[in-house]
Amino acid sequence: MKSVRDPIVDLFAQASTCPRLAVLLVLVLAVAAQAGQSSQQLRIAAFGSVVEIVVRSAPQAQVEAAARIIDREFQAMHRRWHAWEPGPLVEVNQAIARGERTIAVPDDIAALIAESRQLYQASEGLFNPAIGGLLELWGFQSSVMPEGPLPSKAQIRRWLEQSPSMTDLRLTGNVLVSRNPAVQLDFGAYAKGVAVDRAIDILREHGIGHALVNAGGDVRVIGDAGGRVWQIGVRHPEGNRGSILGTIQAADGEAVFTSGNYERFRSDGERRYTHILDPRTGWPVERVTSVTVVGPRGSSADAAATALVVAGVDDWPRIARRMGIDKVLLVDDAGRVWMTPRMAERVSFRRPPDAVELRTPGLSR
CATH class of the missing domain: 1.10.3980.10 (ApbE-like superfamily)
Structure with missing residues (x-):
């Protein structure tokens, strides 16, 4: 028996616990400490990270059936949508x-x-x-x-x-x-969101109404965490892997996705270059360390998080409004936190940031 520490979910510590190429599907019966209701936890290796699924108040047979389909479909997505391996x-x-x-x-x-x-x-x-x-x-x-x-x-x-x-x-x-032979499709900033949405659909199709899907730090939830809203932990972009900036409340059906410059980058010995590239300049983005958004679906939240990193400190509110996103948290390279009023209603910081600025979507500087 393993206790689940929900409703606060660590979104990133899981990634180091599973070999990259291993395909794991481990069913762990657990007890949701905050409600005393049975919960089941699944872990699948896909998309280069660990996908964690927490299901509450559902028969084990339904959970196992859904998990087999999710595992099979995630492995197929990884093979079929890979941008540089044959497929x-x-x-x-x-x-x-x-x-x-x-x-x-x-x-x-x-x-x-x-x-x-x-x-x-x-x-x-x-x-x-x-x-x-x-x-x-x-x-x-x-x-x-x-x-x-x-x-x-x-x-x-x-x-x-x-x-x-x-x-x-x-x-x-x-x-x-x-009309342009230079187009080369790479869905790396979007496909994980699509996969998370599909996992949620599969869970619902199997009659499961309370669950969380966490794909390497990007999350979507349905239902609740034992009579309480889900609390999603967000990694501190300047901290260690286990360091939490704060938690965000996620309601039924919502997705919480983060794009940041701290996971994948390269260095020339003097400067770090993030994998998030600005298509207008051809160079890695600067000034923004991470963006977290809350949205109605994983696919659009995934894309929006990347777009707002590229938009930068000055223009992210305007792009957020165009993309229909009203809950945004941005951390710049000086450690300042920028967020929308709607996000401020959802977030609880572990330690108060040195500087916080509220910005309304659509009002850029």
Whole structure:
């Protein structure tokens, strides 16, 4: 028997407990301490991290059936949507690069393209899954920390001149047409949100009404945590892996997603370059350390968190409003916290930040 410390959920400590390539599905019966109700905890290795599922007040057989389907679908998503290992997405990218006039795409990838194109437009191009070539140029299309020389200014300039974007693509049913061979799709800033949404759908289809899905720190919940709202812990971007900035209340159906510069980066010995790239400049973003958003779905929250990091300290409120996000918490490189009034109603800090500024979505500086 293992006690569950919910409703506060540590979102990131789990990632170090599971080998990267292992596929684990461990069912642990637990007791929800705050309500005395039975809870079950599952862990699956997928998308390069540990996916944790906590289910409350549901028969074990239903939980096990849902977990098998989630595990199977997550492994398939990882293989099919991988941007540089052989699979359907790589085949689509190769066809685009060859300049093929029409490209047949599978249903799942067509759905990714269709929704991400809408999110691209809402974010004014700051969320841009067409920049796989730029990510490769910087060495971030790799499962290991990038090494070697940084891309030259000339290489980045050539990429900018090609200006690949989601508007270069036209999708009719399952037929894709690209007008720009430089488009290389990489859904790394979005696919995890889609997967979390699918896991929630599967849980609901199996009659499960109270659960949390945590994919390496990105979370969506349904129901409640034993008569109380879920409390989602957010990592302190300047702290150790186990350091918590605070907790955010998440209501039924909501997603809490974070994008930050502290997990994946490269260094030239003097400066750290984050994997979050600005498609307008071709360079890693600066000044913003992390952005956490609360939204109605994982897919849109995932994309919005990335777009707001790119938008930066000055413009994030305007982009948040365009994307329909009213709960945002941003930490800049000086440690200052910026957030919306709606987020301020949800967050409890472990230690009061040195400086906090409230900004209303739509009102940029």
